Amino acid sequence: xxxxxxxxxxxxxxxxxxxxxxxxxxxxxxxxxxxxxxxxxxxxxxxxxxxxxxxxxxxxxxxxxxxxxxxxxxxxxxxxxxxxxxxxxxxxxxxxxxxxxxxxxxxxxxxxxxxxxxxxxxxxxxxxx
Numbered sequence: 001x002x003x004x005x006x007x008x009x010x011x012x013x014x015x016x017x018x019x020x021x022x023x024x025x026x027x028x029x030x031x032x033x034x035x036x037x038x039x040x041x042x043x044x045x046x047x048x049x050x051x052x053x054x055x056x057x058x059x060x061x062x063x064x065x066x067x068x069x070x071x072x073x074x075x076x077x078x079x080x081x082x083x084x085x086x087x088x089x090x091x092x093x094x095x096x097x098x099x100x101x102x103x104x105x106x107x108x109x110x111x112x113x114x115x116x117x118x119x120x121x122x123x124x125x126x127x128x129x
Contacts, residue, residue, distance in 0.1 A: 008071060
């Protein structure tokens with residue numbers, strides 16, 4: 001999924017920031033040039049985080065419709081393939097008996113479904129269409 005997110009960033013002209021780089025920047029792990037699994041293991045050693053007790057936890061009910069759906073929807077607009085994100089959205093919807101695609105923030109709801117990557121960057125940087 002991180003590769004899909006990086007592909008979106010690259011298509012938009014941003015410097016791709018891997019999950020490991022983000023972990024390092026935010027202080028989750030002091031490791032450099034490690035795999036995602038090594039970074040996650042290091043963060044687990046630093047801080048014990050309990051797993052949610054339900055699939056209706058905000059990690060799914062918020063992160064899927066307001067994190068994954070916008071990214072996957074943007075992938076559709078920019079012709080960036082997001083099969084892992086799409087699968088996670090579908091599985092989360094099925095498990096929670098929700099319609100995260102229709103509930104979430106799609107490019108259409110955000111008013112950016114008809115924009116090219118250049119036009120989208122103008123909106124992001126300048127606030128204009």
